Amino acid sequence: xxxxxxxxxxxxxxxxxxxxxxxxxxxxxxxxxxxxxxxxxxxxxxxxxxxxxxxxxxxxxxxxxxxxxxxxxxxxxxxxxxxxxxxxxxxxxxxx
Amino acid sequence: xxxxxxxxxxxxxxxxxxxxxxxxxxxxxxxxxxxxxxxxxxxxxxxxxxxxxxxxxxxxxxxxxxxxxxxxxxxxxxxxxxxxxxxxxxxxxxxxxxxxxxxxxxxxxxxxxxxxxxxxxxxxxxxxxxxxxxxxxxxxxxxxxxxxxxxxxxxxxxxxxxxxxxxxxxxxxxxxxxxxxxxxxxxxxxxxxxxxxxxxxxxxxxxxxxxxxxxxxxxxxxxxxxxxxxxxxxxxxxxxxxxxxxxxxxxxxxxxxxxxxxxxxxxxxxxxxxxxxxxxxxxxxxxxxxxxxxxxxxxxxxxxxxxxxxxxxxxxxxxxxxxxxxxxxxxxxxxxxxxxxxxxxxxxxxxxxxxxxxxxxxxxxxxxxxxxxxxxxxxxxxxxxxxxxxxxxxxxxxxxxxxxxxxxxxxxxxxxxxxxxxxxxxxxxxxxxxxxxxxxxxxxxxxxxxxxxxxxxxxxxxxxxxxxxxxxxxxxxxxxxxxxxxxxxxxxxxxxxxxxxxxxxxxxxxxxxxxxxxxxxxxxxxxxxxxxxxxxxxxxxxxxxxxxxxxxxxxxxxxxxxxxxxxxxxxxxxxxxxx
Numbered sequence: 001x002x003x004x005x006x007x008x009x010x011x012x013x014x015x016x017x018x019x020x021x022x023x024x025x026x027x028x029x030x031x032x033x034x035x036x037x038x039x040x041x042x043x044x045x046x047x048x049x050x051x052x053x054x055x056x057x058x059x060x061x062x063x064x065x066x067x068x069x070x071x072x073x074x075x076x077x078x079x080x081x082x083x084x085x086x087x088x089x090x091x092x093x094x095x096x
Numbered sequence: 097x098x099x100x101x102x103x104x105x106x107x108x109x110x111x112x113x114x115x116x117x118x119x120x121x122x123x124x125x126x127x128x129x130x131x132x133x134x135x136x137x138x139x140x141x142x143x144x145x146x147x148x149x150x151x152x153x154x155x156x157x158x159x160x161x162x163x164x165x166x167x168x169x170x171x172x173x174x175x176x177x178x179x180x181x182x183x184x185x186x187x188x189x190x191x192x193x194x195x196x197x198x199x200x201x202x203x204x205x206x207x208x209x210x211x212x213x214x215x216x217x218x219x220x221x222x223x224x225x226x227x228x229x230x231x232x233x234x235x236x237x238x239x240x241x242x243x244x245x246x247x248x249x250x251x252x253x254x255x256x257x258x259x260x261x262x263x264x265x266x267x268x269x270x271x272x273x274x275x276x277x278x279x280x281x282x283x284x285x286x287x288x289x290x291x292x293x294x295x296x297x298x299x300x301x302x303x304x305x306x307x308x309x310x311x312x313x314x315x316x317x318x319x320x321x322x323x324x325x326x327x328x329x330x331x332x333x334x335x336x337x338x339x340x341x342x343x344x345x346x347x348x349x350x351x352x353x354x355x356x357x358x359x360x361x362x363x364x365x366x367x368x369x370x371x372x373x374x375x376x377x378x379x380x381x382x383x384x385x386x387x388x389x390x391x392x393x394x395x396x397x398x399x400x401x402x403x404x405x406x407x408x409x410x411x412x413x414x415x416x417x418x419x420x421x422x423x424x425x426x427x428x429x430x431x432x433x434x435x436x437x438x439x440x441x442x443x444x445x446x447x448x449x450x451x452x453x454x455x456x457x458x459x460x461x462x463x464x465x466x467x468x469x470x471x472x473x474x475x476x477x478x479x480x481x482x483x484x485x486x487x488x489x490x491x492x493x494x495x496x497x498x499x500x501x502x503x504x505x506x507x508x509x510x511x512x513x514x515x516x517x518x519x520x521x522x523x524x525x526x527x528x529x530x531x532x533x534x535x536x537x538x539x540x541x542x543x544x545x546x547x548x549x550x551x552x553x554x555x556x557x558x559x560x561x562x563x564x565x566x567x568x569x570x571x572x573x574x575x576x577x578x579x580x581x582x583x584x585x586x587x588x589x590x591x592x593x594x595x596x597x598x599x600x601x602x603x604x605x606x607x608x609x610x611x612x613x614x615x616x617x618x619x620x621x622x623x624x625x626x627x628x629x630x631x632x633x634x635x636x637x638x639x640x641x642x643x644x645x646x647x648x649x650x651x652x653x654x655x656x657x658x659x660x661x662x663x664x665x666x667x668x669x670x671x672x673x674x675x
Contacts, residue, residue, distance in 0.1 A: 031617075032607035033600070038617030040363055040546065040580055043336040047367045058337070 006053075006079055007072045013052060014068060017045045027069030049075060055082035099253025100283040101260065102321055103139075103175055109297075109324040110136040116297065117326045120349065122334065122341070123164050130165065132324070138169050143176035143251075144243035149231065153178040155210035156262060160184040160200075162215070163331040166235035167307060168317065170213055175260065176251060179210070182262035182274070183308035185615070187218065196612065201225040206506060207262070207274055213238065256280025262505055263310055263418045274505030275418045285314070285421035285499040286322040288471040292426040293381065295353065299325035302351040304335035304342060310418035311386050311547070315355040319422075339367045343374035343404070350378040355414070357386040357547030361397045362581030370400060377405030381429050385414040386547035388535065391435050391461045393581045408432045415465035415533055419520055420472060421499045425533045427466030434464040436534060443536060447490035449527055464532040472497035476527055481516050487529040490536050494519035541639075543574030546582050550616055552639060558613040559587055564602035566590040566626055571642040577619070584619035588642050594625040 001009070015022035018036045031037040037045075050057045055078045065071035109116065114133035121128045130138070151157070157179040159170050167183070174181035184203070187196045204212070204226045214222050216234040223232040254260070260282050263275040290296075301320045305312030320327045328349050335342055342364070345351065361384060384394065398408045413433045415425040427433040440460035442448040452459050468474045476484050476491035484491050496519050503511035514520055523542065526535040541552045556570040569590035574583040587606060591599060603621045610618050630641040 030604065032604045032611075035620045036584075038619070039336055040359065043339060043363070044367055046337060047339070056338075 003076055006076060009052065010049065010072050010075060011068065013048050014045060017041065017048060025068055027067065027072065029068045030066065053079045053082060054086065055079060099279070100256060101175070101254050101279040102282065102318055103172060103251075104253050105322045105324075106132065106136055106139070106172065109321075113297065113324060116324065118321070119165065119168055119327050119329065121163070121165055121329045122345065123331065128165055135169070135172070139172040139176055141243070142169055142173035142238065144245065145238050145241040146173055146177035146179065147244035148242050149211070151177075151179060151210040151231070154259065155179055156207055157181045158184050158207075158209045158212040160186045160212060160214050161235060162186055162333075163306070163329060168327075168329075170235060170238070171261075171307075171317075172321075175254075180259050180262055182207075182209070182264060183306075183313065184212075184264060185306070185308050186215065188615075197221055197225055199613070203264075204230060254279045256283065263313065264308065273507055273510050275501050276503060276505050277418075277421055277501060281421050281499040281501065282318060283322075284471055285423065286319050288469045288499070289314075289423040289426065290319060290323050292423070292466075292469045293353070293383075293429055295319060295323045295325060297324040299323070299352045299380075300328055300349050301325055301353045302328040302330070302342065302346050302349065303354065304330040304332050305355065306332050309386075309547075310422055311355055311357075311416065314416075314422035315353075315383075339364055340372065340374075343368070343376060343401075346379060347375040350375075352378060352380045353383070354379065354381075355383045355385050357582070358384050358388060358390055358393050359546045359580055359582035361393050361411075362579075365396050365400045366579075368400070370403075372404075374401070374404040376401060379406070379410050381410055381412045382406075383412045383414050383426075385416050387544045387582060389413045389433075389463045389465065390581060391463050392578075394432075394463070413463055413465045415524075415535060417522065419501045419514070419522075420495055420497075421501075423469055424472055424474065424495060425466045425468050427464060427532075433466065434530075434532060436462045436464065436529065438462060443490065447525070447536075449488045449490060449529070449534075449536075462534045462536060465535055466533065467531050468533065471499060474528065474533055475519060477516075477519070477521075481521075487527055490525050490527050493522045493524045493526050493533070493535070495522060496520065543572070543585055544583050545574070545585060545616060546580075548616070550585070550614060554614060555585060555587070555610060555616065555618075558610045559589055559606050561613075562602060562605045562609050564592055564596060564598060565606065566592045569626070569629055571629055571639045573639050573643045575619075585616065586643070587618050587621045588624065588629060589621070590624050590626050590629055592626070596623075599623050 011025045012022055014020070015025050018034050018041060020034050031042065046057050053075060057075070057078065065074055110132040115131045117129055118132040118135045119130040157174040159167060159181060161167060171181045171183070200222065209230055211231040211233065212222055212226060213233055213235055216236060219232050219234060226232055256279055258279050260277050260279040263277060264273070299320065301316060303312060303316030305316050307313050307317055316327060316329065326349070328345055328351060330341060330345060342354070346354065361382070394411045398406055398411055409430065409432045411432065412427045412429060414423055414427070416422045417424065437452055437454045437456070437459045439450040439452050439456070440458045442450045443460060454461070473496050475494040477494050478484050478491050500520050504514070523538055524535055525537045526533055543550045543552060543555070552572040555572040559565055559570045559572070560567045566589070571588040573586050575586060577584040589606070591602065596602065603623065606621055607618050610616055630638045
């Protein structure tokens with residue numbers, strides 16, 4: 001899975017977690033735009049993303065994200081690192 | 097000389113079990129452990145430095161730093177140096193800094209601390225707002241400060257009526273009420289509550305609760321130190337980032353006790369895979385407190401973690417508040433709390449408690465919060481404030497006894513409103529049956545989100561400050577959200593201009609501003625054109641009618657509207673906040 005597909009999957013996970021329309025989640029979206037994206041919602045999102053990316057997500061790093069685009073930029077390197085460690089190609093590493 | 101206070105208890109444990117683990121802290125992925133002897137030595141060392149500052153004896157010493165060893169040591173050292181410590185929430189990255197600082201400035205102006213300990217990067221900002229009479233410093237700077245000599249040798253244990261600490265309530269930072277607690281009140285609470293749960297040196301209490309919340313302060317700090325137990329402390333933020341860390345810690349240290357609000361039980365179920373296994377069989381109890389305890393949440397937790405050793409009788413309940421230091425009632429630790437099935441309609445209509453089968457239509461489950469602990473009297477009063485003896489009528493829960501506080505700091509109006517004929521009026525609604533307390537609701541204007549209390553009018557005021565919202569045309573209601581097992585806030589507000597194309601931006605600003613003011617994330621926001629909200633005859637927005645008109649009648653938890661409406665309107669309630 002390339003970066004674009006991985007980013008799409010992150011957006012899907014956000015939409016799924018908060019019951020939002022994926023079409024309304026853009027890189028510019030911030031937590032305040034999404035009903036239910038509070039501290040607990042963020043916690044659930046991070047657990048889900050951590051599982052789907054196959055990597056640990058540091059709580060402090062995750063909290064620094066100011067928008068969906070920023071969150072994607074923070075998570076993609078973690079995903080790539082996890083893929084490299086697992087010896088994968090990055091083509092099918094995500095799990096549901 | 098031996099006293100009844102927390103420091104005297106610490107000294108006693110350091111003498112009789114010097115190497116027993118006192119403080120085990122997970123910070124930035126690293127564990128730090130201090131024995132009772134270690135803690136006493138470090139507290140004395142720090143107290144000598146505080147003494148050298150020559151702050152007036154009995155003056156307020158505020159601590160606003162993230163979780164860590166310093167947090168605990170500074171608090172105890174302040175007591176040792178004859179100061180009155182108080183934990184404050186620290187500035188988080190998500191908050192808009194200027195709003196947090198403004199609130200802190202208001203609090204400082206009212207509470208007048210002699211010293212505030214903050215993170216080093218905030219010293220300049222806080223010093224500017226606190227003025228020259230208040231010393232603003234950091235834990236590191238204090239540790240490097242020259243020491244006075246022989247503080248421990250000169251130390252005289254405080255008397256029972258001496259002020260021990262100040263606990264700040266919920267509300268906007270500037271409007272927080274300080275609950276003044278004495279050493280005697282704390283000692284009596286700890287003795288009684290520890291007796292109810294049979295807490296002792298063998299206990300390992302695992303907690304992610306912040307210490308500026310009464311539940312964290314007492315169960316995760318004062319109580320374990322007093323009984324010689326081990327504190328296993330996690331940062332609330334790290335728990336949020338990785339909730340399983342709580343169970344990993346319990347598994348690692350063979351934890352025995354943990355307190356959490358109802359939502360946290362549900363959160364653990366949501367984020368942990370059913371297949372994940374932890375070693376939780378060492379636990380004596382997980383105690384639900386700080387927000388309404390739900391039988392369904394307990395059942396889900398017990399079922400989800402049965403494979404990790406959780407049994408239904410481990411899940412217990414407690415009714416507590418800072419105005420009583422902490423615990424008021426506690427369920428028995430050797431059996432699952434009683435569940436009472438009542439007719440929901442009768443309860444909601446006029447506060448009548450009609451028992452019914454669990455399978456009856458409209459049956460509503462109430463979980464017992466247990467019996468009053470020794471040393472406190474729980475009464476139920478009708479709308480006129482007259483004591484009731486009935487176990488079939490809901491009334492306001494009233495408290496009096498040896499560990500009920502005597503007043504708010506520098507706030508005589510709030511203190512006067514809080515008491516009636518020597519009883520503290522909790523504002524919560526419930527009844528006593530078979531010697532056990534059942535809490536059925538509360539006055540409507542209070543919303544509890546994730547264990548934190550918010551007054552609807554505080555939230556409405558914050559929303560009304562946002563540009564684009566018509567001032568005064570805001571209604572806030574709390575709704576129980578089964579998914580998060582907590583109440584969530586819905587805002588109904590009128591736009592200043594009909595059909596405002598910037599409504600999405602207004603919505604975003606409302607969330608940001610409410611968070612900045614109250615550290616509360618609003619769940620949903622409904623914006624309307626001017627003139628849409630329902631008004632009372634006096635011109636105020638009618639919360640429940642507005643919510644019922646636009647979103648249906650189920651606008652909150654089980655509460656007795658008729659009684660609540662006739663209760664006193666001014667607010668007082670459980671201070672503190674969890675997340």
